[in-house]
Amino acid sequence: METGRFTQTDLAKYPFLKETAKLVKQLGLKIEEVANPDMAVILNRAEERVREAILSISVGKKREANVEIPSFPVALMLVIATKNSFIKRRYALAEAKQAFSDMQAESSEKILAIARDFDWNIELNRDFAVPLEFAVSFADYLRNTTHLRDKKWKLVNRLLANGKVYLNKQDVTRLLQEEVQRRIEKRLEATELPALPEKIVEIATRLLELAKESIGQEEMEGFPKVVTQSAFPPCIVALYEAASKGRHLSHIGRFTLTSFLVNIGMSPEKVAELFKSFSDYNERLTRYQIEHIAGERGSRTRYTPPQCVTLQTHGVCVNPDALCRRVRHPLTYYKRKQRQFSSSLPKAS
Numbered sequence: 001m002e003t004g005r006f007t008q009t010d011l012a013k014y015p016f017l018k019e020t021a022k023l024v025k026q027l028g029l030k031i032e033e034v035a036n037p038d039m040a041v042i043l044n045r046a047e048e049r050v051r052e053a054i055l056s057i058s059v060g061k062k063r064e065a066n067v068e069i070p071s072f073p074v075a076l077m078l079v080i081a082t083k084n085s086f087i088k089r090r091y092a093l094a095e096a097k098q099a100f101s102d103m104q105a106e107s108s109e110k111i112l113a114i115a116r117d118f119d120w121n122i123e124l125n126r127d128f129a130v131p132l133e134f135a136v137s138f139a140d141y142l143r144n145t146t147h148l149r150d151k152k153w154k155l156v157n158r159l160l161a162n163g164k165v166y167l168n169k170q171d172v173t174r175l176l177q178e179e180v181q182r183r184i185e186k187r188l189e190a191t192e193l194p195a196l197p198e199k200i201v202e203i204a205t206r207l208l209e210l211a212k213e214s215i216g217q218e219e220m221e222g223f224p225k226v227v228t229q230s231a232f233p234p235c236i237v238a239l240y241e242a243a244s245k246g247r248h249l250s251h252i253g254r255f256t257l258t259s260f261l262v263n264i265g266m267s268p269e270k271v272a273e274l275f276k277s278f279s280d281y282n283e284r285l286t287r288y289q290i291e292h293i294a295g296e297r298g299s300r301t302r303y304t305p306p307q308c309v310t311l312q313t314h315g316v317c318v319n320p321d322a323l324c325r326r327v328r329h330p331l332t333y334y335k336r337k338q339r340q341f342s343s344s345l346p347k348a349s
């Protein structure tokens, strides 16, 4: 069956499209009915979508369109019901990655239709002198490359003409992956849900437990976005001060400070600024090293600072205080101290 620009198979593959949402509306899916036995296959598939996202950043094996299409909004509801920002991010990423993978097998016309669902100003490139299939507006390009660190996304490395950026299919679909992720994250922002059937709450609790077990509570909670300098452990305070004044830091000192700061949410740009007053400062090299430690390059592994015991051996542990006696890692120190601060704040009445 053709539904506008997309077939039902397309809508099942790309359930975040506006047309899929319209179709779901027509189906009249009601929250109270989701837990009914005749909806079990949809609910199971919805749970699987979220479970696979948590475990392996994928969404599991596809089913027929009549299950795939309604299972997506039900999965969104389950994710919202977990009230957990890690699961929300992880689910949006998993769906976006799946879409990227599926789009590789699509025709150029289908890619255009998907991009236009996001209101992109995009067209097929008719200039045969340019061996790139698509021409995308400058604004659409910029909006979707904000978080992409690879050099290839820098505008200087792109072919630009008349406000358009020329791209191949692989690049267009990678930028669409960003759009998909943002759209899903937006739908997951809803904090208010109507009263949920007990079964849904049960599944959401199960998914939350699964995330805690497989990812770990600490990792899942992450760090609050705001960097609290007053919660730094003594070793980091010393390294931070030394770096700000341009004093020499040992290799392990630089690594400890950089990995600590990127792990608590400081951007690589901000960390790089800290090293500016070093006599051997080299902007490109410093950025490269920081992005490597932050997991934005190479192995994509984000490094963490060494344990306290290692820092003690290398003389990086200085002025340990009472809290230091109860932790084994500078990041644990920071997290505990931050918690102390937030619990001592006056509660809103």
Ligand code: SF4
Binding pocket: 233, 234, 235, 236, 307, 308, 311, 312, 316, 317, 318, 319, 320, 321, 324, 325, 327, 328, 329, 330, 333
């Ligand atoms: S005990 Fe650990 S957290 Fe405290 S100063 Fe030493 S290395 Fe840093």
